[in-house]
Amino acid sequence: MRSTDPTGVAPLVELRHVAKSYGPVEVLHDVNLALRPGTVTGLCGENGAGKSTIIRLMAGAEQPTAGEVILAGAPLPAHTGAVIDAGLSVIYQELTDIPDLSLMENVLLGNLRSRAGWKNRRANLARARSGLQQVGLGHLDPQTPIRQLSLAERQLAEIARCLVREARVLVLDEPSSSLPEQEVETLLKVVGRLREEGMAVVYVSHHLDELFTVCDRLVVLRDGRLVGDAPTTEWNEESLVNAMLAKDLEHAYPWRPREIGEPIFTADEVTGPGVRGATMNIRRGEILGLVGLAGAGRTELLKSLAGVTRRTGGQVRLDGQDLGRTIKAARHQGLVYVPEDRKREGLVLEASIADNLCLGDYGSVARLGVLRSGAREKHAAIVTRRYAVKHASVRQPVARLSGGNQQRIVIARAVEAAPKVALVDDPTRGVDVGAKSGIHQQLLALAEGGAGVVITSSDTDEVLAMSDRIYVMAGQRIVAEFDRENFDREHILHLAAGGQHNQGQDA
Amino acid sequence: MTYTHASEVEAPTALPSRFLRRALGSPLLPITLALVLVCGVMTALSASFLTATNLTNIVVQSAVVGIAAVGATFVIVTGGIDLSVGSNIALSGLLGAMVAQDHGGLAGIVTTLVVALIVGLFNGVSITWLKLTPFIVTLAAMGIARGLTLQQSQGQTVYDLPAVFIWLGSAKVGGINVVLILTVVMFVSGHLILKRTTFGHRVYAAGGNAEASRLAGINVDRTVLACYVIAGLCAGLAALVLVGRLGSAAPNAATGTELQVIAAVVIGGTSLFGGKGSVVGTFIGVLLIGVINNGLTLLNVSPFWVQTVQGTLIFLAVLLDSFNNRRMQKQLTAKRSVGA
Amino acid sequence: MTYTHASEVEAPTALPSRFLRRALGSPLLPITLALVLVCGVMTALSASFLTATNLTNIVVQSAVVGIAAVGATFVIVTGGIDLSVGSNIALSGLLGAMVAQDHGGLAGIVTTLVVALIVGLFNGVSITWLKLTPFIVTLAAMGIARGLTLQQSQGQTVYDLPAVFIWLGSAKVGGINVVLILTVVMFVSGHLILKRTTFGHRVYAAGGNAEASRLAGINVDRTVLACYVIAGLCAGLAALVLVGRLGSAAPNAATGTELQVIAAVVIGGTSLFGGKGSVVGTFIGVLLIGVINNGLTLLNVSPFWVQTVQGTLIFLAVLLDSFNNRRMQKQLTAKRSVGA
């Protein structure tokens, strides 16, 4: 049920002829946008289209180079704090939590209740709990240090932070990119409820189904220009994709049958932090999927296999040889690991694109330990073109790329290393619909070249669509295995959930 | 969820055990144990160590570094540093002493505190408004303040000071040194401000991730500025203690104190990268340094060996700290996985 | 695509202009301007300043700090710090001198370098294997090394050293001081290692994001360890220069040098948080400090004012740096948007 478009109501937020430049590049051109109470506006566009930039302008985190932003009839205050006080709250694309603080202090960041400056512990705990409950984290102790939580949990905590602020306008920049299915449902329910309460919501996502489920209106951005703005009912997937990419999307998941060889990688009863037991193998030329619910331990398993965390037991062999205990050794034997948290584990944010692309693997850019002059830039120019990374210069810090383009850098570095085995955690997080298939193509090409590829994703359908075989994880164990011909979504999800339930019983 | 959550365990009846568990789980436990260990060794080796007078002496002797370190904890939690603290102590103490001679002790005390505050303000403003690096700003302030001290004193020690001015550093109230009381008050209030107020929350947030804090609406600049002002004020109080205790203000006073102050804070577990740390930790760090210095004199360690032994003891203490912390972490991890 | 790719702009024919553009766009431009400005003022005020001898003097006087600062740049780029450099210079210089007296200059030189390397190794191993904080480890090393120096020398200066041992610090080759040549060689090779080798790349990566670097297959621990060893070796070379030019090794040599070294590196734009910086910047930082010290002596500024003036000049230089950097950024933005 969607309320009718309340065009008659005065807008809460208005962008008038807004433009924004970073150095040489104008990334937003003459954007006009109005947000009305009780409406969810979906903002879509390919990576680097300018979505996050619009959002930073609305938050007061950056100032437009032209035009103005109006909040509730008045010009937007120049400071983020004042904007928040005026009732506009933002969830940024990248996590903005503070790892050393507790969950509670993060949820109530800059927003603690106090009496004459003294924290009101009871009230704050209650507020944090209620915020956490709304996003389905009610079971967590608010005093836990937030660094102990998984990426998904931290993303939810970020949402809880906005909910406790009693905002009138809520802006969510790809809130679902690292969330598993059930959590996305919870999130969409919360957004629906907030709309009923009369809030104006902006929702950014690369998942079209979410946009069609929750949004009243869809606004499309292409190369910094508004190219479409209409009620959701007037859009369909095809027209939306066409507006975003200015072309049709051929086919979403480019899976092809392939010659699959003998096992190249075997793990026998592996245990480690967050892994209670995994026996598995990967074959040459195979794409292997790991399916599980949030916290099932997929990330932890991949980390254990790669030697990122110390394995406490079991045996891992690659190409017939014992795999080294450190990531460095594993890397040397031809294994790459792609982390899910690109900002913290994948990139040196202040370093340039070129530097990030050759990080730790100088084969093509150095001879005898000496970097070849210009080789880094040349290599980067080739790779960024191959992966269609939208950038101004290969010398610019990778921090200045849009989220989806940063993700492409992380993937590109791994794939270009031509590994024997690639462990890829959530490869398309934050990547637009157009580029997703590009990344899938790269992974497929890697497998076709004889490598074994393991993928996980917060989007189970992606894993099912791309894999030749899957393992189901539950309760930090591998509980089942399916070949592609036996993929049964309902059954698999049932096992993933059931596994966890069984595990809970035997504890 | 497969983890044991504290919220389930923390029944209100389990209060004392909860306190115990928290103390045992504290990251400060190992360094505290190291302190206790050092004290134990000193007690065994020297009969003079574990006496009321000597323990009071240790605190009184550590008071200047300690009080300054309370302020430095704030600064370091923001991810900053204050190299000017020693010079600030010298300058504010000297100017206060000069004013005290001419206009009385009270005017002197006010002068000392105002001067110290101005130095803190200079640091804070340069760092937040002018966006200069804390290290260089406070290094420059260190040179400027020491230079002004020399220039104002013309290299001469100022002595013969009014009783009011030296009261803080030399008086006793009911048999207890005022310095002792002041030190305790400073540490307790520093701890409460950092842990129990929203200002303290902002300090940790600003140090943990300035950008995220700014996006969450925290006025990071104002928070950081306040921390440098607090550090300045603490240096002023430390100056009053030092001048009071020595009965004179020397132009070379507190040379090198900045390093001792930062060392105490860092040994106490505060990270130079900001966002982490506590005044309680600083207290333990200050005591550890104080006990080692005091103990080595009591044991009549040859002055030629003192620095080597000091360095080694500090190294061993933090080594113990790190081993214990890692063991504890492992145990905790193991327990979680099993207990689930 | 609406973006100007650097690769499109950089036609191979535009080489000289490309160099110019890069130099003009360098973040080091403003601090270099500050240096030039200070030099200009000194030239105007003192006729002796802009002479070949004096300029040589400046580099020679700055050589100890400079050579040590090359190593410190590596350490600081990893996000670490080395407080032990001054003590390391004293200890390695002293032990080398003692051995040189008994077993000849060559044995002395080897001793100095080996001792300095061992101190660096101690720091590096404690930081990477034992996971201790650089600040505390090197603080402890600073105390231990200074203590050993005192203890070994029994407070005495060692003098009357073989010619070979003091060659590096005192000889001239073809009328040019060997110190000058060594300093230049150290800076150039430090620069090349950091910017042109894969090792240098790993150093920046480790300092920029240790976790991401580790996951990308970089042995972060080994990289960091190597940086501390390099810093140790540089301290050893600095010791040879110091002992050589004084013809003697004093137990209190190089006291406080660590602060000057770190200051030079930080003034040169290297971030104490790691991941950013350059040896070229350090060179400019060293020169800036050297020129200021030299100029103040030439101008015979009163000792009571020297520190104030030094502090003020450093403050003004970095202030100019920060203003210019911000203005430049803005101009660049404006110009490029117009040109785009």
Add this chain to the structure above:
Amino acid sequence: GIDRSGGTADEVVIGYSGYTLSNPFFVGLEKGLKDQTDEEGYKLITTNANGDPGQQANDVQNLVTQGADYILICPQDGQSLEPVIKAAAEKGVKVMSLADSIPSPDLTTSITASQLEVGRAGAAEVVKFLQDRYGEVKGNVVELQGIAGSPAANYRHQAFSEITDKHPGIKVVASQDAGFDTDKAYSVMTDILQANPKIDAVFAANDAEAHGALKAIESAGRLTEVGEPGHIYVGGNDTPPVTMADIRANLQDVSVSQNPVTMAKGAVEYIADLENGGDVKKEIVWPIQVITPSNYDSAEVKKYGIWADEID
């Protein structure tokens, strides 16, 4: 002795608080103390404040805790030790200053060479040198001061100011802080030589500085032996081994020596007198000796003692 905690009841405990170890003069003091306390059978406890007056106050306090009967202090800044000396005296500890004076009424005695007199002796040699060279007191003189703000530096600067006030012919071409440090003196002197083509004499606040100045003169190519025409006079004080070597090599003109070894021995002998019921004067001024290349072999100097040779 009074037994407060450590030590046996009849053992005499002597505490010594020094303020630095990295200068041979203080090593000489410690040597004298150690030799003589061994001789008398006393227990000696030594501390080193590393140049920090606050730490020195702590040290004195800690020496009291350890049951010292006598405390000998070589002060960094005498003024700042008054309160702790008072507290020590109140507990019955006899406190004496060694090598430098402390303005405290609670001192039992002070055994010092007047630092002002040391400075004056050196300054008088500069005057004599200029008089010899030009027939009148005139010329270009460099003053290398000690650590700015330290009492010893102040006294020497005061002595130097006295002669420049008295002899307007003396032109002070440079007056800089060389921090009692050889390398700093080297750098500062290098610059001064650069700025001043004509220099007659260097008045250094101690011999560590004098040695650095000599090295700077050497590397500027302006080093000549004492007595040669155009020689730059260098004078300092303390006479540690390095300086003794420079004097013997005929490179340094003058060093004003205070013999720390005999001074320290003397101090312990006074304590022995006190223990034996004797009485000592409130103030004992230890003699000083000017040592030059022409007199170091003389009977006078031999009688006074070249302490550098004793500790080497």
